[in-house]
Amino acid sequence: MDSEQTSSLRQFPSGWFASGSAPKEYEVRIDRNEHYSGKASGFITCKIDKPTGFGTLMQVFKADNYHGKRVRMTGYIKTEDVETWAGLWMRVDGPGGAILAFDNMQDRPIRGTIGWEEYEVVLDVPDSGVNVSFGVLLAGKGKAWADDFAFEEVGQDIDVTDLKKKITDMPTEPGNLGFEDLG
Numbered sequence: 001m002d003s004e005q006t007s008s009l010r011q012f013p014s015g016w017f018a019s020g021s022a023p024k025e026y027e028v029r030i031d032r033n034e035h036y037s038g039k040a041s042g043f044i045t046c047k048i049d050k051p052t053g054f055g056t057l058m059q060v061f062k063a064d065n066y067h068g069k070r071v072r073m074t075g076y077i078k079t080e081d082v083e084t085w086a087g088l089w090m091r092v093d094g095p096g097g098a099i100l101a102f103d104n105m106q107d108r109p110i111r112g113t114i115g116w117e118e119y120e121v122v123l124d125v126p127d128s129g130v131n132v133s134f135g136v137l138l139a140g141k142g143k144a145w146a147d148d149f150a151f152e153e154v155g156q157d158i159d160v161t162d163l164k165k166k167i168t169d170m171p172t173e174p175g176n177l178g179f180e181d182l183g
Contacts, residue, residue, distance in 0.1 A: 023055050091103075
């Protein structure tokens, strides 16, 4: 690899930043050698043998343009040797940092080695939404590339993937305790 390729691998993507529960355990950068389309992708990899948390390559923007809308974020991800999991994620924050909507694909994790595939997260952005945060995350060892993120308004006929909503939609009492209701 020549010095130009090496230096392009070390560049940090403009507009993006590293975060997560253990960001120092992960390396995030642009990869100009691997991409779904265009000339580059975002890249995240674990730098240590026994990670204690997750890392993410992310952005934050104001929610104003999406108030009252259902939003689908799509992106392409490629993984290599992901042991724990990787995924796209999106969060809508309200006043005081309250989490209004959230999905990180933890209920549909990406594991192992997978070529470029499109994934999606769908959330409702309430009028009280202040910021939308999003990105790609990696928990544990492995490598993940992300490319071609897109946001679009979708209709109410498209189901949300909101993990927070799935928790609040839970029944308030246990049911079918005798296993007699077959659905």
